[in-house]
Each structure stands twice: as C-alpha cells, then as structure tokens.
Amino acid sequence: MVDLSVNCGGIKSPNPFWLASAPPSNSAYQNCKAFEQGWGGTVWKTVGEPVMNVCNRYGSIDFNGQKIAGLNNIELISDRPIEVNMKEIAETKRLWPDRAIVVSLMVESKKETWHDIVKRTIDTGADGIELNYGCPHGMSERGMGSAVGQVPEYCKMITEWVTEVSTIPVLVKLTPNVNDIVLPARAAKKANASGISLINTINSIVGIDLDTFKIMPSVAGKSSHGGFAGPAIKPIALHMVSQVATDKEVNLPISGIGGISSWRDALEFILLGASSVQVCTAVMHHGFRIVKDMIEGLTFWMEEKGFNSLDEVRGRSLPQLEVFGNFNLLHKTVARIDQDKCIHCNLCHIACEDGAHQCIDLITENGNTKTVVRESDCVGCDLCSIVCPVEGCISMVRLDEGKEEKTWNELMEEFKKEGKELSWENLGEFQKKHGIVIH
C-alpha cells in the first residue's frame, strides 16, 4: 500500500498536495470544498494588513492557442478582516482535523504586531504558519512581502519575531526576485524557521494590447508589474528549489511551489527535495477537482516504481547536480533517426541546419525526402530529437563505452601538472587525441 502522507517541517498532511496561499484558498468555503476533493493541505490566503483590491487583476500568456501558459496577477493579500479569516480558519480546522492548515501571514514590520497575529493564528488550531516574504506587487511598496524577502537581514529579523512566540511550525516563503535565493533561505534558517516555501511569483509585465497599447492587466488605463505564475515558471522554480535543497547551511524541509499542474510536475519538485507541493494557477484554471488525478497518478506511479512512501522518492535526483567542470568531456552521443517512424516533416533538418551544427542532410530518394544524420559531424546536442514531433523517432545513441572519463577540471589539473597553459593549441591536442572533431 502506497503511503502519500508527508511531514513538512512538522506540518503533517495525508498527501503532498496543498493549495498555495492565493485566491483558491481565500475562504472557508473554498478550503472546505478543496478538502472534500482530496487536497492534503492548504496555505490560507495571506491574512494581515488592511488592503483593497482593484480590477482587473490578472493577465495571461496564451501559448500557441493554449490558455494560461503563465498567469500574472496584481491581487493583494486577503481583503477580508483578520477576525473573519481567523474565525473561518478555526471552523475549517475543526471540520478537517486530518488536513494541514497553514496560515499565511503578512503584517507591518513591527514586533508587537507580528507577535499579536502569530498568537491569534495559534489560537485557531492551525497546523503552521507561512510568512509571506514573496508578494512582489502592492505590498512591497508598503515595505512588506518581497521587500522583506529581498533583504536577508529583514528576513531573519521578522522570522525571529515569529519563531520566538510560535508554538507551531513556521515556514518562510521566499521571493524569486533576488540574485541568490540561498541567502534569504539561510537567514530563515538562522531565525529558526521550520521550513522553506518557494517560489513566490516572479516580477513581470505579462503583455500589451497592440490595439489599445494598454499594459495588461489594465486598471482603468494604469498598470504595473505583477507576479508571474503558472506552467511557464516551473523550470525557474525547480532550479531554485534545488539550490535551497542542496545548500548545506539551509538544510530545511521544503514546500515546493511554481507552475505545478499535475502529479508529474509535483514529482519533479519532490525528486529535487520538496516535502510538500503547493498549487494555485492550475486550480484557478480548472478547479479543485484536478487533485483527484494528482493523487491517483502519483499513487500509480509509486506502485509501478515500487516505492512505498515519498521519503523514498524525495531528493532522489539531487545527487546528479554537478558543476560543469565535473562533466565527462569524453561522453559521446549522436542522433539516430528511425526511418520507419519518420513522418518527413524535416524539422530536424532545418533545426540542425539553421540552429545547430549542420549535420542532418535532406536527401531525395525515390521522390521522397529523407533526413540522414552525418554521425561524424553530430555533436550530440539533442536539438533534433527535441524538435521531432514523433515519439521515439530520433534517439540519442551513446557511442563511448563509459570506460574513459576526463572532466574539464581534471584536464585543467593535468595541464597544470604538465606545465601547459590553457590555449586553443593545447586543447586541440587533447581533442585530437580523443578523436573529437569540432567544425
């Protein structure tokens, strides 16, 4: 029997799928409905300072006819009073004792104010607190949100105000709008945070209407940057999660966020070290019901791979992360085209010809075109198999036997020992010795 339960920094839930602090987790109605559908937890939409929202709030990137490849928003934190939220949180927790209810908080940078709201949150019976240091619009102008997350010192100070009074786990949610995501994470660690949530949304201008010249979203003709989310940001989020997960100083549980729409996306975050994952945009697009496939898909995958718990999966891909200098320069792959599967779209030819290393010839045979790889010239870049629309038609075949290995760092070490400088001539000699031909 597969066990999907997780424990993220002391916050336990029956499965790793949490609602992110966002419009879908705004109210008791929504969170209860989400739990009915199977969500393992929620991060209640940020409670705190008095705010007022505007319309419109969202802008979307539609890619090739697909709606919402990315979603930008300028919505603020909860626009309902703290009392109302706290009451609903307590009620929801009473109804759903087995689900994780984490409350996202954001108040002005005063110790007393933070102490007060933390205590009120604990009183609801919530399972944890998430500190919103990420919101990149509106709140940051008022010295909150990403204005905190971007300065490790502030991050540490405010987190300390929270952890010194909190009796429940405290997650710190980070903004990606920084040079080095590890620094605020380390600050959170120093302030005794229980875990890190990342990433929040990315500063963005989502688009401009070419007929009206209006920047989207447009608030009666005025606009601003917003926070970008959705499938488009997943690679950035995965990278940042991996950075925090591999940092020895941080060493905290992670709640992964950023473009997660399916169990497959969730697994990628988990494989890079996330304990739980948070979802917003996909729910805004399709509703809470998507969690059913997430739970089922993850369960079937675990069964198929023979995993019993997510502990066996978490971080499994992290050991592969290496610096470029430790890659084997003698590893050699070339593209092979399965002519039986080829549909003759010739995209591999034109991609290689114009965008890579000109090693796929387009030849005419019996009146039909045929794409043929000149293996001696193929650099094994993988572009052709990426553009190929047919599954399994182009495969990258390994030619080296894995017996020889020489990394850049090893080579530089060797050069140093032999008193050789790094020059094109010396590099060319190494290439020649190993039959590496560069065109």
Add this chain to the structure above:
Amino acid sequence: MKNLAPKLSHDQYEKNFEEIHPPLSNNSAVAEANRCLYCYDSPCTKACPTHIDIPAFIKKIGTGNLLGSAKTIFESNWAALTCAKACPVQVLCEGACVFNDKEEPPIQIGRLQRFAIDNYFEKGMPSLFKAEIKKEKSVGIVGSGPAGLACGAELALLGYDVIIYEANQIPGGLNSWGIAPYKTRQSDSLKEVDLVKSFGVKVQTNMSVGRDITFHDLKNKHDAVFLGIGLGESTDLKISGEDLTGVVNAIDFIEEVKKEKWSSVNIGKRVAVIGAGNTSIDAATESIRLGAEEVMILYRRSEEEMSAYDFEFELAKKDGVIFHFLTSPKRIIGKTSVEGIECIKMTLSDAGKGRRKKPVEIPNSNYIIPVDMVIKAIGQGAKTEFLNSITGLKIEDGKVIINPENYQTGNETVFAGGDCINGGKEVVNAAYDGKMAAHGIHKYLSGK
C-alpha cells in the same frame, strides 16, 4: 415530369444546402494553426497543384498576420476561396499532411485557407499587390473561369491590359456555375472575380466569342489570347427516350441549382443519375437536397473503377443515394415524360494487360427501374467546333495540345489552360494553368 417531388419550405432548402464545412472561429483557427508542425520542404505544399506555401500561411494565422496569410495564398492561387472550400483536400494537401503518418487527424488546411481569405474579403480587399509598370500590350482571355481569372490577374500585375470575354451574364465559369452549393456559393466566386477586376482586368460579360465577336476580331485586338473555355456539352447516352421530359444533363441541372432559387428547380420523386464521377455525385446529392425521395446512381462498372473520390462517395451514401454498380441503361421509358429506365446487368471482362476492364452485358438480365427523372452525367466533350475554327490549334482526345513549358498552343499567339487542356480536372489545376500560362504569355510577348 410525371411525379414531381413536393416543394420544400425555404428554411428546409437552406438547411439542406447549408455548408458542409462551416468556417472556423478565430479561436479554433488559431488553435488549428498552432497544431501545424510548420514542416520544412513540406509535403502539403508539394501536393498542392499551385504549390501554396501552406506552412507559411498557416503560421501567419497563428500569429494573427491574416493579411500576410492571404497574400501568401494569393501569390500561388487566385481561386483561393473556391479552392479552400471545394478542393478535394483529402487527396491533395490534407492527404499529404505528415499527421496522417502520425495517425493523427491532418491539419484542416482547406478551412484555414478559407479563414484567411474570408478575412481578406471581409476587410474589403485591402491592396496587397502592386502592378508593374504598363507594358502597353494587351491580352484577350476567353472565359472567366478559374483559369481565365488566374491568367488575367497575373498578367494585369505584370503590367498588361487584359480583357476577359465571358459568354454568360454572370462571370466566374464553373466556380460560379458548377460547384455544389453546399461547398461554395456564387457569391464566393464573384468575390474572386472582383479581386481580379481590382487589378484592372476588364470582364465583358454576355460576350460570347463566335456569337458576339469573332475569334479573328478578338485576336486582332490583342497581342496574345488565352483560352480558358472549359468543356462543351454533356455527352449523350445514345439510347432511346433521351428526348423525354425529365431527362436532363448534369451540367445544366447543377447550373439551375446554382441560381439558389431552390423551389423553381423541378425534381422528380425518383431520380436516376447515370455515371459515377464527381459531377454525378453532385447531381445526386443536390437531388436529395431538393426533396427527391429516391436517388440512385447507375454505373456500368464497379465501385473500384468509379472516378468519384472516396469522400464524395461517402457523402452520397450518407445522403441516402443508392448505388447500382455494373448497371447500364438500355432505354428510357415513357410516353412524354420519363416513367422508368430499362437497365441491363454488366460484368467486367479482362481487356488485356494494363488496360481498364471492359464492361460486358449479361444477356437477358434486363430489368426496369421506375423513375421520374434521369440525369446524364457521363462526361463532357470539348468545344470542338470553336476550337477547330482557330488556325494551328491541335486537339487530341478532346484536349487542346499545349507546350507544357509555356502553355502555348499550336498557334503561337494563342495560349490555353484549364479543363480545355486537361479534359476536366479540379479548380486548383485550372488556377495553376492560368497563372503559368500568364508567365508563358509574358515571356512570349517580352521576347517579341
């Protein structure tokens, strides 16, 4: 006619003749455009007789560059709207789409082309092409069908004065008169005529060469002549009873339907269409749509030899048309109107290596099918009399012989294209011929 099918309500006629391929919405067009793989050296382009750069025009739909898309299409094909709606895409571009090999539905190229061209006409035909400086030479074109229009458009843009002579009151040739209304309407064809006129081409309607002007006079007026005259009369069955009321030829019948005055077209309750080509299918499906209760297609060979496209055969079957294969008409029976048709069963016998199997009558297998109307659709002949009057023209198998390099006939100032040189093919072939002939004429006149 003995038994007329009851007339239908206006709404019912409109419903029966509504488009079988409705337009794409903006959303669906963009989604479909984005599904296109944008193949390089694409098979669809090669399969199109006019070699439209299909991936290019489709990608432009995807980016919202609809005028650019229309321009790409027109650069290859001036009958773009008719072709978008009436081309047998299943055997041309869409049939060549790489998605077929991927076992996925091919890109709906025809409907996407229509989307771009519809938009172009809705926008009021904004100028996309600039004519070259005037050559002070003129070309006369006989016939305003797709071949003539394409030739005229191309020549006008090359700087020639062009007059198209059209015998009919309404121009457009078979694009206006010969395509089933559920594929295209006359108004579609007339848009294409307007486009060609916008380049300065003059279209003189009600001007029959041979009747209103002699070919000799016409030829003297111009530096070169293009013949896009199509085919002539329908072939007769050469059996008794062909003169009875209720016997019509398919071309006349389809023309009548094309006027879109549905209730004024008389249709029998039971209709027999003779022949199994694409014109026969049109006649049969139009009969059904006009309210005929029973429509059958009689063909002396078998399904395998039938020249109608598979998708046309399917359409007819879906409409309820009954196919009688290996069935040949012997005589049409009736006093003054058609009452029945006597048929005989056929069998196919080997006609020798590489030759089409020959239908042979099965003795004593005659039988009578009661029908009220017979539509003859066994082909059309060439306009032999007219063609024979032109000095130097060579005709073989009813086709005007041209030099495929430049579309020049045996008479050096006379060029030809379309059905009159190929015996009856698709609109897209005629559009290609017309365009290529224009370049042949240009080369000829500029070398002069």
